Amino acid sequence: MNFKFTFLFFLLVSLSCYAQNIKVLNSDTNEPVLGVAIYNIDKSKSVITNFRGEADINIFSENEAIYFKHLSHLLKMLTKKDIDKTNRIYLVSNTQGLGEIVISASKFEQSKRDIPQKINTETLSDIQFANPQTSADLLGNTGQVYIQKSQLGGGSPMIRGFSTNRLLITVDGVRMNNAIFRGGNLQNIISIDPFSIEHTEVTLGAGSVIYGSDAIGGVMGFYSQKPKLSLSDSLLFQSNAVVRYSSANDEKTGHFDFNLGYKKWAFVTSATYSDFDDLRMGSHGPNEYLRPEFVSTTIEGDQVVTNSNPLVQRFSGYNQLNLMQKVSYQPYENLSFDLGLFYSTTSHFPRYDRLIRYRSGTLRSAEWNYGPQNWLMSNLQITKLSSSSNLYDKIKATLAYQNFQESRMDRDFQSSIRNIREEAVDAYSFNLDFEKRLSLKTEMFYGVEYVFNKVWSEGEEENISTNTISSSVSRYPNGASWQSAAAYSSIKYKPNPKFVLQSGLRFNHVISEADFTENNAYLNLPFDSSKNESSALTGTAGISWSPSNILQWRLNASSAFRAPNIDDVGKVFDSEPGSVVVPNNNLKPEYAYGGELGLKLNFNNKLLLDLSTYYTYLDNALVRRDFSLKGETEIVYDDEWSNVQAIQNASKAWINGFEVGLKMNFSNNVHLASQYNIIGGTETAGNIEVPVRHVAPAFGNTHLAGRFGRLKMDLFANYNGNLTYNELTPSETEKDYIYALDGNGNPYSPSWYTLNFRAQYQVASSTTVMASLENITDQRYKTYSSGIAAPGRNFILAVKYSL
Structure with a gap:
């Protein structure tokens, strides 16, 4: 029997005293849900729903309290007397989060309502209905994460004024950030296959106590499909196949996954292949x-060719393959072993923003490609429960290895020299996390972590006329290493159901080492090696208080840090036309101090409001500024005189914002939901203050959605404010080739909106059709700081078949 579920559960039931069997259904798909545990308060009586989602509850007396639990998530308490004559209960989402469970706040399951920080969750049904092309698009659908794109094969999230290496990405609890995550826009998130994701959790705000360095602005947690064990003696087999097409970039995607479940062993296999052609932008903008025009290269050389359709962004297409294999072994009820293997690879994909730069009135680059972006991860997680240990009730050990490979290849117009730079990172990590209930009111979470990264980097120059290759300066010092060791502890105190206090501390020590001997043949640095050591103590404290059924207050204060990585210390690259970034071996960590106040209002589940305001101060900020090498402010890099720059602790920043979310339930089937975000911030640049680079314009969305039997529909608008020339940071105004021009000829980021419609129809129990029409009015727009224009009018059709 097909099994689909969401991680956000709440129970909405009325059952009858005459019922014998009840049936548990997923409210989004109306399909049976197996494995729901039903029991009384002392667990002396219990029953589990079978493969039809059914269970006999005659073992319970008429007024006996009955609890329902699914995947360790407590759903609701009912009595047999409350049972409705339909004999059905539904697992449903609840906007207020009363029954939602989150993992990322402590690495163990907690009620979302107890967390003083704001966490946005997307469930399996949310993801399937949104039907995103990439995981970056998945986050963008939340309305609280802003997505920048330099090219079609990309997506760089921004959260509350922070981006790239000031945000942390985790996959099944393993940090994806590595030693070469940069401060510029970062595209690694597309390596995560949205078809393999069961749910996401985005922590808005600092998460350094649990996750350490980089978690200044937020944590994006992706949780993949879990292998499902069989609850009977027979094999549990489930499978899904999806095909999808979208018109704006002629996308052709195929996906399949299947689950094999035995009593103690379970396996999940997933594969997705996507092919994207050049992206078409909108007609109005x-x-x-x-x-x-674009550059065409033939045997005769490079030529500038007129584009027959200027709406088509030549060249932007690419293809991608994602594979996942997971194995779960549960020899005993209190012990489990989970192994995950992930692999993602792309074709070469053009960096589109570099292809539209001009120099002296002519397109500058004949080619500018990222090589295949490869990501391999293997992780083993061992979880053990104990009712007798004084140290823990639950212990989780996670051992992971990741390999990242990326490269860059560029060649100037009518040049015979192709610059090639290749990088790889081996990343090892070990986490040991504990959960212990100290009393009925107090829980403790604590653990240790060790991370080690090794960086490999090469630089070459290829002469395409003579087919000869010579060595060149590499992007990073070859053989550099970055390692981090940490210990943390967090306390949750809940004296009554209305009040929760959580606080924690983390101590982190980070060491990076680099040898610049090879690159000194080209750069003539004043040093041959560097060793950077830094320690950081960070903390958090917050409360969640619900004085009534209507009100919930959240108050949280935290500190966070980011230690210099190899990208900060040792990178060599052209940051912009006429500038080159060089290594700096004199860097310290940057620190963030912030606070957040939130208020949730729930008026009888008819009208729900979620309000948040926050403030963050970033001290000792690592930023790119002008620099000198042995007194020289210019050097020759890739045959061009370039201004010397370096990452430096040369700035401070102040960021503040306001977020408001609204949901109106007109009926059980129809609701209106809206989200709006306002962000502002400045940073120091010498003796003046300028706008912060990754502060996005005001943005939001509004959805009118409903479910009518097998049909689910959503009419929605996305909208975005403008940033004038004076509101752009100087590093953005220098990239005038990606912006529109105002009446004075200055670059600016215009406001925009899109109208969209999506629908999902369950044709049969095994077949679902999903269709969307995005950007109905065919607007031509770019999200802030993006090099590539967003899709124009876009028709998307997907068909899912399940067994």
């Missing part, structure tokens, strides 16, 4: 976004 700034002419500066058009692609009037």
